Amino acid sequence: MSLMPSERPSRTATKIAGFMLLLDSVPRLAPVLPPGAAVEAEAILRASGAVPRLHVELQRTRLTVRFYEATERLLGQGQLLWFGVRKRWMREVVEQAIAEGARQVLVVGAGFDPLAVSVARRHPDVTCVEVDAPATAEPKRAGIQGGGLACPNHVVLAADLAKKPLEAVLGAAGWRVDVRSVVVAEGLLMYLAPAQVSAFLAQVRACTSPGSRLAFSSMDSDEEGQPRLLFAGRLLGRAIRSALRLAGEPLRWGIAPSAVPPFLTTAGYRVLDQPTPRMLRERFLTPHGLAEEPLAPYEHLVLAEVRDSAG
Template sequence: MKENTASSTAYTVLQGLVYIAKCTPHSYLVPDEMRRLGECVLSASEEGRARLSALEKPTIRLKTGIREFIFLPGITLHYILRKRCIEEKTREAIAAGVTQVISLGAGFDSLAFRLSCEFPEVNFIEIDHPDTQKFKADAFDHAAEAQSGLANLKYLDVDFTHQNIEDRLRRFDPFDRSRPTLFISEGVTMYLTEDEVIHMFASIRNLSGAGTRFVFTAVEPRESPRNNTRLALFLYLKLIGEPIKWSMEGPLLPAFLEKQGCKLDAIDATDDFKKRYMAPGRHPRLHYGEYVAVAHFE
C-alpha cells in the first residue's frame, strides 16, 4: 500500500459489493444496510465518489466482465460470498459466548459497525492503516450519530508492516484481555510476509490466550489447481504497491496452525459459499483460490 492513500484494494472490494447490490441479479446477497454503508464510505472521498459514479454508467457490466477475465474470474461476486461467510462465523462466535470482536485490517468493511448496533454488550475494535481507516471512521461516525452514537465500537490505527500489533493493542484502553475474544483478518494475510503472518498469530496468542478464536482468509499458491487467479493480477498488485506475499495450500494449513499453537476448526471455500448463500439456478463463473479458515488457540 502506498503512503498517504487509502488502500486501492479496499476501494475495489467496496465498489464490488455495491456493484453486486445495484447491477446484478445477485443483489439478494447484499443486505440493504451493508449497501447503504458502502455507499456512505465511498461518498466520503474523491476516489470513492468516482467509483460510485462509474457504477451508473451503462458499460459497467462489460468493463467488469473484461476486468475479471483478464485478472481474476468471479472475484466481484466472491467478495460478498466471503463476507457472508465471515459474518456467519462471527455471529456463531457471539452466540457461543464471545464478548469482544477485533478486526485486523478491516479495510472499508461494515461488519463491526453493523454488529455493534445489534450487540451493544459486545466490545468491537477495528484495526487498520490510518490512511484507509480515516475515511470509513468519519463516514460511520455520521451514521452513528443517527443512532445516538456507538460506545462499543472503537478504532485503532496500525501499520502492520511497521508497527507491533501486540504493543499497540495492549496499550489501547478499550481492549479487555479478560473477555472471550474473536479476531478477524479478512483479505490481509496475503499482503504480509510469512514472518509477519507468524507474528500476527503470536501477538493474538500473547494478547488473549487459550480459547481465543480466529477467523481469517488465506489464498492458495498461484500454481495450485484450486486457484483460478491469472498471472496478470499478481503483476498488477505488485505495480500498485500491494503485492501478494504469502499463500498457503488448504491441505497444509492444519500443520501450519499447529506450529502457531492453533487448531483448525473449519475451512470454507467457494463450493461451500455457493451451496450456503446462493440461490438455486445458473451461476456465473466463481473465483477459486481463497478460503475462510476458523481456528482457536490451545
C-alpha cells in the first residue's frame, strides 16, 4: 500500500486482509496464521465499510478456495501460504521485541491488518500506533471500533507521510522518542520510490531510540534494478507488476538480500535477521506437518536494529 493519499481504501490492503480469511478457511494451512488474526481481520473488514459484506463472506466459501487452488496450479503454488508465513513472522518479531523491553509498537502502512490492535489488547502497558493514508486509515478506525476491538493503548492515525514527517504525525499520539520501540513496515517499501525509502528509514531513526527494531519485507531487484518477485519468472513478474500499475499501486523499489546489510548500515541500522525460505519453512511449516507444502515467497524479510549515532 502507498503512503500517498487516495480517494478509496488501498486495493492491496483489502486484498491481503481477504487472503487471511481465505487462508483461515483451508484447515491444513490455517494454523500458520497468527492465532486469532483472521477472526480479527474479518471483524475489522465487516465493520469498516471498505468492502461489501458479501465480498467478506465469499472469502470463506469452498468455491473461492477452489478458485485460488486452481489459480495457484496455473501461476505457482504456495503464494497464499506465503502471506500467512509473512504475517506469522511479523507477529513473532514484535512479540520478541516486547519481551526484550520494547514499550511502543508502530505499524506503518497497516492496511486492514489486525497486528497493532491485537498486540495492544494483549499488552496493555505497550503503546500501539498505526499510520496509513486517510482513505485506508479512516475505515480501519471505524472497523476496529465497530468490531469491538478498540482499546485505550491503541490508536489509528490518518496521514500523508509524503507531506508530513513521521515524527510530527506520531506526536499526536503521545509517541516518545526516548522509549525502546519496534516498527513494522510489512508489504510497504516496494511501493515507495528509492528516495522515499531512504527518507522513511531516516524518519524511523528520528522517532525511535537506539536499540529499537524495524521489521520489513522487501522485493528483490532484477538486473535492471527493478523490483522482482522472488518466486516468479520474468513473464509472470512483468504481468503482476503491470496489474499493480493499472490498479494505481505500482512497484517502485527492490533490493537484493545480499545488498541489505550495507544499505542499512549506511542508513544507521544493523541487520539482526534475514530468514531464508528454508528457515521460515522449518520455523512455521514443519511444526504443523507442512514441511513439503509449496511456499512461494513474494519478498524477503528483514529485522534490523537502530544503531546509536555514535556507533
